Amino acid sequence: MPQFNDTELTAAVVKSFEETPDPRVKFLMEELVKALHGFVRKTDLSFDEWAYAIDFLTRVGQKCSASRQEFILLSDVLGVSMLVDAVNHREREGATETTVLGPFYVGEHKPMPHGTDISANLTGERMFVQSRVTDLKGKPLAGVAVDVWHADDDGYYDSQRPDYETAGPSSRARFITDADGRFFFRTILPCSYPIPTDGPVGQMILQTRRHPNRPAHIHFLVDAPGHEPLVTHVFIEGDKYLDSDVVFGVKNDLVSRVEKRTDQVMPDGKSAEAPWHLMTYEFRMKPGQGAAPKPMMAATEDA
Template sequence: MTTSTQNLTEQVVASFANAENPRLRQVMQSLVRHLHAFALDVELSMAEWEMAIGFLTKTGHMCDDKRQEFILLSDTLGFSMLVDSINHRSIEGATETTVLGPFYVPPLKVSPSESDISGDAAGTPLHVEARVTAPDGQPLAGAWVDVWHSDDDGYYDVQKPGQVENLRARFISDADGRFSFWSIVPVPYPIPTDGPVGKMLEAVGRHPYRPAHVHFMIGKDGYDTLVTHLFIEDDPYLQSDAVFGVKQQLVVHLTDEAGGTTSSGEVRGAHRKITHSFGLRPIA
């Protein structure tokens, strides 16, 4: 580092010294130090700087209320999982967290237990029976449980024009902390590759696939809201998730079952089943 670049960095850092908010001051000063150190480390060329500005501009243009390319960028850089791990140290009895992902939409209504959330989506029938508990195993009644996952082609409802709340629902846990639903077994899917993040993955020789999973967001007063997935065992992408979201505790075994009935009385034949317990952590 030359004296002039060091002076420049210190000058920029000092420019934040009078920020009223001490946390904002700390974050901005650290950001500048690391950003400058990065450019010096790789000796960033003008062309590369222009390319980076263009990349970020395209990333912003790709975002709207249904597409979040910046979250995708954060996810594929492992940044989302890093921030997740800083903020959710594991405790015994509490389910581990993972990325929110770019496809969460708050459900419009509460569905009864045993609802089939698959609409007319094709696929292997799936039954999920789950419980929400405190870390000591005590059942938590009245927790809201948002569920969402992709279809048999690997797409979420928000990625398909005209689809509303398919493979997506909210449940409320009963007096014993239980909730259950019917759907289809999700499959591995590529994250959207038609934007700048997809081009970045291609340029560096990375595949865009995520192992098959079901998203869950579970909340109750007095507890941290849990954002997590359940991953399907034996998936070929468990070791190379494009967004680094897999944790071993979240990989589940599916059992083969003979039959069952949905909340609307429809009979289901042979299907696969996930039985699982989610532990919420009390707010410290």
């Protein structure tokens, strides 16, 4: 039986993947082992610390459900999600910037007519969102599916609500761009909100004296044929957490100036409750291919 010191052990584990048939899998496993072993060696990790890490990861997995993805949350708050995003989108060539998908892309995004109020059953300051999808030269892209979702006035997504199964989706929908690449809808003004702090990830954030808040934003997933799928947010200018987003997801290109309006008519010609807010944003799509993420199936925590 071979005897290994701490350096020889790493080499032996790396060598154990020699016969892996897929070269990419082989490379990933080898580099993962090197990184993990390097962390243990550099930190002189104790038995108690490693046991705590195993327990923490176990609790992260146990907190996951059909409507909650605690591992995505962990990836987000450690900046891993944004780093993966960054290395996969180094060259944007004038296209709209990407950001994290987040753990709340769940449930059903029903196609809805332009102008639909996707938050009709919610309290909050009313907002009109008008947008356009184009290629890099400004040519409108018609027939493009755009999924939108955001938190309510209390900072909760619909899937976090205990009555989700009976109440159904809210502040989430799919729109299809018209011949001029446009889509528009009504909703409420999003607010900044804390990530869930009732699980191990939230506890870690609080224990390390980080704040748990995200700046106000709306999620968009734009899936245009012949173009790379775009996963992004549009943030609201002036939010106090823009410079300290707990998941590091803010980019300057994604911050929108939202106007407060007192007009009695919204841009689609229909009456408005004054005052209201207007968000305007244009999405520029990069040519390419790729599969857009699919929503997780949503269910209540007890389901």
